[in-house]
Amino acid sequence: MELVQAFASDLCHRSALERIHTPEVHLYLTHSYKGTAALPGLILHFIKGPDPLEDDMLFLGNLRASGLARAYLENLQRAKGAGEHSKTLSREKLEEKIEFYLRVKGEDALNQVRDRAKEIAPLLNMEKEFAALNQLITDLLGTGLSKNLVSAVARARVPGEPVDLYRIQLFESLYEDLVKRDYPDYPDQNKRIQSYQNFAFFEGYFSNHIEGTKFTIDEARQIITTATPLPARDEDSHDVLGTYQIVSNRTEMSIQPTSADDLLKLLRERHAVLLSARKSKNPGEFKDKNNRAGGTEFVNMKLVAGTLKKGYEWYSMLRHPFAKAAYMMFLVSEVHPFLDGNGRIARVMMNAELSPKALSKIIIPTVYREDYMGAIKKLTKQRESDAYIRMLLRAWEFSSYVYDDNFNSMEDHLKNCNAFLTHKEGYLKIIPKK
Template identity: 55%
Template sequence: MANFREIVFASSDKAISKKIQQQVKVGQLRKIAPRIYTSNLADEPKKIVLRNWYIILSHLFPGAILSHRSAIEGKPVDNQIYLTYSSARNVQLPGLTVHLLKGFDKEIGTVLFFENLYRSAEPRAYLENMEQTRNTSGFPKILPRDMLESKMEAIIRTRGENELNKIRDDARGLLSALEMEKEFEHLSKLISALLSTQPARILNSDVAKARAHGEPFDPDRITLFNLLYDELAGNDFKNYRDSNVTNKSYHCFAFFESYFSNFIEGTEFAVSEAKEIITTETPLPERDEDSHDILGTYQIVSNQKEMRILPESAEHLLGLLRNRHEILLRARVSKKPGQFKDLNNRAGDTEFVDWKLVAGTLKKGYQWYTLLQDPFARACYMMFLISEVHPFLDGNGRIARVMMNAELTSKGMSKIIIPTVYRIDYLDAIRKLTRKREASTYIRMLTRAYAFSASIYGEDLEAIEGYLKKCNAFEASEQYILKFK
């Protein structure tokens, strides 16, 4: 028997059975459970079983239905799985406990899952998870209520309200066959609460309650913001007092702050051109919109009074963002300055928060911001919150850095500049936090930018420009690094 599959089942065919026993004897097969053999002689039996669970269940329990919580989860969880079958019992396999429940056959509200194994379709699965049951084990057959609500909210968020209503309609059609009238009543009330057509007081999960109150949020992003908060709250940071305390020095810093913040987003000017735009407050005729971007950014970041304003509530945060964005992009009418996006946006492989979830995600994310005390920690958190939500059609990076530096200015600390030479480090650190959930690189990146920025001071643009050149600040090539004392 060459080229074995990893799983081989015992057979009532005498010839096949004899051949299996011969292979066991010569060490080409080994038994890992009753009537189950494997050609894998190296891995632990539990790993082999879990890797091939659907093949094994299809063979051992033909016609069984992946049901209750397992129908929604679609796989073993905590090494356990529930099947509706012709009899009720528990079967212990290496690494997997199979809970068999006696119930209705595979013809009612199911879909084919794998070979002889079926799965409750969504309408039946949600009815099953409405069953009232006592938890006699550490792994109940129905999903915890908050998890079930979150699953249903995700259907609305990703597929629309009509899809959840369709599940309810299809579940209604199964009532007589499944004898689950009470379960349908519970399901219908839950769906109505999620769709705000009945009171939300029956809801348990935060994401479901937010949906019912008209402020749905992105739960994956909220998990990410919580992770960043945990990393920031557990650290002590060095804070740098702002050396640019005079009106003139603050304006000089603001010039380069505006210059680099736009350059990093692709609005590239020579320093001399940017000086002309800002000192004359006149756009270059051939680059009107780009010039206004420089002017709009500078108008915000050079205004110490404006930069000392921090959000005092979640609603205030939304208003502050819209007001500053309106100033920043006032010349780009097509980008709807001062309005949250009405289309989804992305950068490369990163898709930002859905436009319908912007306000709710910002408000929910604001909660962790209020718990942070350290100015640098708050600046780090605020910058990532705005960048990750990406609430506008354009200008998100610049607004995120404005909000970051407002945190620092309000406490008399040095603002942060991201020079051109540091652009790759900056973007890579944000991507790493977004995609790999690694906050430490992001924090280290901003810590270094903070220390560099604190070394920039003076009341003469040319002198500061000379210092920045020595630091390689204007270099775009990756062969240069940021240098400063």
């Protein structure tokens, strides 16, 4: 992006709405002249156009992106080419974008965008485009003719399920921060079954420990190897067994949601396994009363399904497995859809984004608990995602060196990394393996 900024250009047309290059690495920018430039891994298309407007948004450094009203107008221009070789989104995709904005932000917000488009259309010489946009919005709001719409989503628009608007805005801000970054790839070194299962043991062990379900390594290992709960701690033992049953199954950990409804189904199914012994916590069912942690009120029980479904839409637009993993973990954690087991399910869903891509899963060790919880809280309260992303990247790098066919050797490595200490006793060390 530094190279892009050097051209003193601004994201426009489809790139202003997508905020990322196309899969075939095309990026469209407003410039003082028309042309094309090929950079390593990126093709820049310069479109001669007006200077930035006051509501064209800063995107990265000095690089701006067309404001929403301007971007909608730009994408209604006639364009040559098709697919990624067109500067504009297809009519269907544009309708889906505007319909999504309407669902998330509401009618008042969309009408404000329309008013702004009407104001700037003469400045941009886009009066014809405004007429098209005005009709599109009129149709979407149900005051026009739905037959004018081409998108199935737009044509079938019905009042959606209620959502937690603050959380929706929070998820959008996390998406925006995740999508504009580049990430490393830490390959999964636990390719053999024994090594994968050893990692899964500690993955589940720490995931339970961080939630207060504490066993010694020997106790947890006895529970796993015998598949038998400790007599005095039946429910806690089943939590350990349930977590391990999921995370040690490479097939299960390769399943990712393919739709918003599929996300809800997958969450319920995994929760039913995880908390199978805690009948009072309604395993496999979303919460029937509200929950909180400290000063944080989680999503109201009546808004759980709608908020998860809306949140899924940003998840579906992310591409890098780490970005999807980080987003999914926070989505589930922040909604807190169940009476119990939310943190564990959130981390399961996170690692299910990495494992099928042959990338290392992530362990959150005891010594890193406060860093982990603090970064999540900062994102929740201050909408500050940088600390959260950096925290998970460090945990991911640490986890990428946790591999060994020998259980005791893996445990020794974790001890050397201070994994079993508290944050007051030490700090997380990253020790590469040669």
